[in-house]
Amino acid sequence: MQMDSTENLKETLRTDELLLNMGPQHPSTHGVLRVVVTTDGEIVKEAKPEIGYLHRCFEKHAENSDYIAVSPYVDRLDYLASMNNSMGYAIAVESLLGIEVPRRAEYIRVIISELQRIASHLMSYGTYGLDMGAFTAFMYGFRDREMILDIFEMISGARLLYNYMWIGGTYRDITPEIVQKIKDFLVYFKPKVEEYNNLVTYNQIFVERTRNIGVIDLKTCHTYGLTGVMLRGAGLKWDLRKEHPYSIYKEVEFDVPVGTGQMGTLGDCWDRHIVRMNEMIQSIRIIEQLIDGIPEGPHRAKVGKVIKPPAGEVYSRTECPRGELGFYIISDSTGKPARVRCKSPCFMNIATLNDLSQGVMVADLIATIGSLDIVLGEVDR
Amino acid sequence: MGPGDNVVMTTMDDVLNWGRSNSLWPLTFGLACCAIEMMATGAADYDLERFGCGVFRATPRQADLMIVAGTVTLKMASRIRMLYEQMPDPKWVISMGSCSNKGGPYWQEGYHVLKGVDRVVPVDIYVPGCPPRPETLIEAIMMLQKKIRVQEAALGPLGFMRKKA
Amino acid sequence: MTFDDIFSKLSVKFPKGVLGKEETKPDASIKIEPSAIHEVLKYMRDELNFETLHMVSGVDYPALPALCVVYHPGSYHHKMIVSLKVYLPRTDEAKVTSVTDLYKAANWHERETYDMFGIQFLNHPDHRRILCPEDWKGFPLRKDYVTPDYYNGMPVPLYFEDGAPTEGGAH
Numbered sequence: 206m207q208m209d210s211t212e213n214l215k216e217t218l219r220t221d222e223l224l225l226n227m228g229p230q231h232p233s234t235h236g237v238l239r240v241v242v243t244t245d246g247e248i249v250k251e252a253k254p255e256i257g258y259l260h261r262c263f264e265k266h267a268e269n270s271d272y273i274a275v276s277p278y279v280d281r282l283d284y285l286a287s288m289n290n291s292m293g294y295a296i297a298v299e300s301l302l303g304i305e306v307p308r309r310a311e312y313i314r315v316i317i318s319e320l321q322r323i324a325s326h327l328m329s330y331g332t333y334g335l336d337m338g339a340f341t342a343f344m345y346g347f348r349d350r351e352m353i354l355d356i357f358e359m360i361s362g363a364r365l366l367y368n369y370m371w372i373g374g375t376y377r378d379i380t381p382e383i384v385q386k387i388k389d390f391l392v393y394f395k396p397k398v399e400e401y402n403n404l405v406t407y408n409q410i411f412v413e414r415t416r417n418i419g420v421i422d423l424k425t426c427h428t429y430g431l432t433g434v435m436l437r438g439a440g441l442k443w444d445l446r447k448e449h450p451y452s453i454y455k456e457v458e459f460d461v462p463v464g465t466g467q468m469g470t471l472g473d474c475w476d477r478h479i480v481r482m483n484e485m486i487q488s489i490r491i492i493e494q495l496i497d498g499i500p501e502g503p504h505r506a507k508v509g510k511v512i513k514p515p516a517g518e519v520y521s522r523t524e525c526p527r528g529e530l531g532f533y534i535i536s537d538s539t540g541k542p543a544r545v546r547c548k549s550p551c552f553m554n555i556a557t558l559n560d561l562s563q564g565v566m567v568a569d570l571i572a573t574i575g576s577l578d579i580v581l582g583e584v585d586r
Numbered sequence: 587m588g589p590g591d592n593v594v595m596t597t598m599d600d601v602l603n604w605g606r607s608n609s610l611w612p613l614t615f616g617l618a619c620c621a622i623e624m625m626a627t628g629a630a631d632y633d634l635e636r637f638g639c640g641v642f643r644a645t646p647r648q649a650d651l652m653i654v655a656g657t658v659t660l661k662m663a664s665r666i667r668m669l670y671e672q673m674p675d676p677k678w679v680i681s682m683g684s685c686s687n688k689g690g691p692y693w694q695e696g697y698h699v700l701k702g703v704d705r706v707v708p709v710d711i712y713v714p715g716c717p718p719r720p721e722t723l724i725e726a727i728m729m730l731q732k733k734i735r736v737q738e739a740a741l742g743p744l745g746f747m748r749k750k751a
Numbered sequence: 752m753t754f755d756d757i758f759s760k761l762s763v764k765f766p767k768g769v770l771g772k773e774e775t776k777p778d779a780s781i782k783i784e785p786s787a788i789h790e791v792l793k794y795m796r797d798e799l800n801f802e803t804l805h806m807v808s809g810v811d812y813p814a815l816p817a818l819c820v821v822y823h824p825g826s827y828h829h830k831m832i833v834s835l836k837v838y839l840p841r842t843d844e845a846k847v848t849s850v851t852d853l854y855k856a857a858n859w860h861e862r863e864t865y866d867m868f869g870i871q872f873l874n875h876p877d878h879r880r881i882l883c884p885e886d887w888k889g890f891p892l893r894k895d896y897v898t899p900d901y902y903n904g905m906p907v908p909l910y911f912e913d914g915a916p917t918e919g920g921a922h
Contacts, residue, residue, distance in 0.1 A: 229665055232614050232644045236621070237662060257882040258662045259618055264867075264892060265695045277691065284619035300777055328622075347629035365619060365717050427802040427827075430856035441827070448830055517776040520823060520834060533808060533821070546808040548823075556859045582618055585882060660902050661884045693909045697891055697898040698883060701909045705917070 222250060225567075229258045233336045233571050236581030238555065242570065249570055252562040254555050259585040267545035272298055272512040273372060275545065280366045282547060283583040285328050286526045288321040288357075291370040293523035296451055297532040298372045300521055301514040309502040310374035311453045316387065316495050317360070317369070319488040323394070324353040325526035326481045329578045333478065334405050336575040337414055342405050349397060352390055359383050372512060374505030387496055391489055398485050406475075406482060415478065416469030419561045419573035423472075430553050433528025434484075434578070438464040438477035445524040457494050459487045474576035481578075484526075513540050527551055527578055549583040600735075606650075606676065607731040609638045613649035613673070617656025620683035623717040624655045632720035637727055646672040651730075652707075653723075657685035657692065658700040670707045678734070680726055681709045684716045691716065752829045754779060760799065765791055773836065780821070780834035788837050789848045792824060796853055800828040804850070807860035809868040813894045816841040818868055822850075839870060849875040867892040 227240040237258035243251040263282065267275045279294040280287040292314055299306060306314075327346045334342025354364050360383055361369040361376065369376050405411050421431065423439045436443050444461040446454040462483035464476030516538040522531040528550025535544040554577045562570050616624055628634045628642065643649040646669045658666060670679070681703050684690035689701030703709065710733065713726045758781055762769045768787030773780045783791055795801040801824040810819040817838045825832040839845040849872035850857045861872045862881040869890035872878060880887060889896055899907055906917045 229662060230615060230669060232642075237617055257880075257884070258659060258665075259657060260659055260661070260698045260882040261618075261657055261692050262696045262698055262891070265697065266692065268892075268894075269695050281619060281691070284622060303777075344630050347626060348631065351626070351629075351631045364719065365622060428855045430803045430805050430825075430854070443827060515776070517778075518780070518834075519778050520832065529805075531806065531823075533806065533823075535810060544808075544810050546806070548806045552859065553856055556856075660905060660907070663905060664903070689909055695898070697896075697907065700905060701907075701917070705905055 220245070233574070235332065235574065235579055238574075238579070238581055238584075240558070240570075240574075242567070244567060247566050249562050249565055249567060252558055252570055254558050256555065256581070256584050259581045261582075261586065263547065263586040264545055267542060269541065271540050272514070272542060275542070276371065277366070277368045279547075280368055281582060282549065282586060283525065283527065283530070283551075283580050284366060285580055286321050286325040287366050288317050288370060289325075289523065289525040290530060291368070292318055292452075293521070293525065293530045294532055295370050295372050296523060297519055297521040297534050298512065298514065301517055301519050301534060301536055302372075302508070302512065304373060304506050304508065306374055306452075306506055307503050308453075308500045309378075310504050310506070312495055312499045313375050313379055313504065314370060315452055315454065315457070316492050316499075317357075317375075319491050320353055320356065320387070322488050322526045323485050324350050326485050327353075329481055329526075330401060330405070330478075333575040333578075336571055337411060339405055339408075339411070342401070345401065345404070349394060352393070356383065356386055356390060359386065371505060373508040374503070376505075378504040379499075384496060384499070387492065391493060391496075395489060398482060398489075402482055406479060412468050412475060414568070415474040415572055415576065417473050418565065418569045419474045419576055420470045421472045421557065421561065425557065425560065429557050431528070431550075431557070433524070433526075433550050434477050434480050435528065435554060437462065437480050439472040440464055440466075445522060445529055449522070451521075451523060453495075457491050459491050462487065474572055477576045477578075511540055513538060522548075525550065527580065527583070528554070547586055549586065551577070551579040551581075551583045555579050555584055603735045603737065607734040610651045610678070610727070610730070611641050611643050611649050612639055612651045612653050613646050613669070614642045614644055615652055615654060615669070617654070617658065617662070618685065620655035620685070620717045623720060624653060624682065624723065627720040627723050632724065634724070634727070637724070637731070639727060646670075647674065649673055650677050651680065652677070653680045653682050654686045654703045654707075654709075655682040657690060658703045658706075659698050660700055661698070663700050663703075663706050666703065667706045678710045678730060679703075679707050680711045680713060680723075680730065682713045682723060682726070683718060684714065687712050687714065752831065754831070754833065757781075757799065757833055761791060761794075764794060778834055780836050783835050783837050785837050785839060785847045788822070788835070789850055789853070791835070792822065792850050792853055795824055795833075799826070801826045801833070802828070804854035804856045804860075805832060807850075807857055807864055809864040809870055809892070811841075811868060811893050813841070818845050818870055820847055820864060820870060824854075843869065845869065846871045846873055848873050851875055866890070869893070 223244050225242040229237040229239045239255040241253045263278050266278050276291055279290050282290050327350045331343040331346025358364055361367040421435055421439055426436050426439050440463055442461050442463050462480050464480055468475045514536045518535045520533045522529045531548035533546040534542055537543040561573050681687055686703040689699055692699040711726045711730050713722055715722055758772055765787055768784045770782040803825050805823040805825045808821045818841050820837045822835040823832055849861055864870055866880040866882050
């Protein structure tokens, strides 16, 4: 009798796949990203990302504005690293115009870009900790980020979107008080990276949750066109600041941290995280070399009120905290660009999600998305 | 103060309003750059928890305040309406930043931008700025608390004591 | 390896496919026949060590008139990026073969080019819009695009010239 009922049970209990919508509103999708997940119990079969929920028509606005007026729109692309964005755009237009930026402006630009890189990586560290359930990491990351935002407020007047890197140099000059404040911040922040590593990076729970997950090897990087921390986490020592140096990066010494597969596989989530933490240390090194020797001079080249580059096209790339940001600008010798195309690094980072999450658990999917460090403003433009 | 009110109902109003204004639970609804400033307001330097709004709920069924922070696109607008309808009454909406007030810097050529979230949900407080400073958001929440305290509480479970005006 | 080396190698291997070069400053580009782009990119990937494809973008030239697809393959071996341009007629029949089977990066970039310009990519595994909603009409980045007045009942512009109401919808 009992055998019969067990047989009946096996026939009536059938499993099915569940279509789960990690919708545009979700606490851990880092913005308005929608992931359509098909799961078999707890194991993920497919995870297809759907984007476009923040498409703000940047390229259409750029075609209808002057070259100077495009700058505030560029800030809002990757809103966590907006100084790096506007520097990338300014460098692209300066190479179209063929002008040279004064030395003082180059020093200020590089110092501020590296400070912005530290702020962006702190944000990535904080939100990754939040996704893993470590709320303290979030609070610590934001506390230090507020100090950097105080410095930026003294420099440019705004906390998040600055419109500071203008074509030809910078909008305003920096004062000795700002230089002193940057030096005080460096002295305060230097021991903090090791403290954060002890708190989160080498914590056994974090290591168990992120090792051997989301492995991106070099071949995947090449076929998907991934750059930045993805490449360095997979083991390739490639940094645009060393290979195609722009601004004054030729004159500073710094290392390029790469992932080594220390805790698990080469190219897993933990490798990418430790690369970001080590990049913060290298940024501190760069600022220390430059902060005492800022030369005197003008802070902006003389470009005039109306910018009209000669007809031509340029594809220029800079190393932003999330990868290589590229601007492809076509000029037809009027005051407005004919085409501005922005190649954002996060666009391809999120496209790899389906390949990375075959056969993992749902919690590992969250860990993978956090390690890709995406900002939807850049993906959707 | 309706014609059916007496001192019991007005005291009940005051108590309910005091409770509602001091424990507004926001919904995590950051869309773009303003979301970062909203997170900074909730973090250590500009603490939102001391106003009772510290608990950011992930599901709309447990929240009573929706802070629309960031640009609203046409693709996202139907989801905002769906989330608004899933929130239980009484509920309030704060529109944070220029993009959700009137379209922001994308008003001119934005073919995919909704020029103001008040085209899909009713808004109580508008916060200007691009992005607004955390102090501005705190002032907006304090203004909303003042607005809640002067309104007549809904009929609720004791509605039978109030004659319909 | 310089840009001129790449151009001479491609001209020798594909005499009918390579149409010439555009000497724009500061970055020059190579013009390719639309039917030959798949073989050119396959040759560049397999023989010339161009391991990655950075970007596929579209450009609208109403004056020519033409639509253009611009490919940017890159090489870590030679540390360079080359710009390849494919010109297509500016009609609804602008078609070119997809290169998704060579580089997976092309999948989303080509979807975006279709979404913004209306260029169709043959043999694309997932040929639909990516940024705009599925039922969007028109191709926004073309120079003659007109913003629609309404989408699903929501007014799109900030204000109407004739004073039609833009508020409402919220109760």
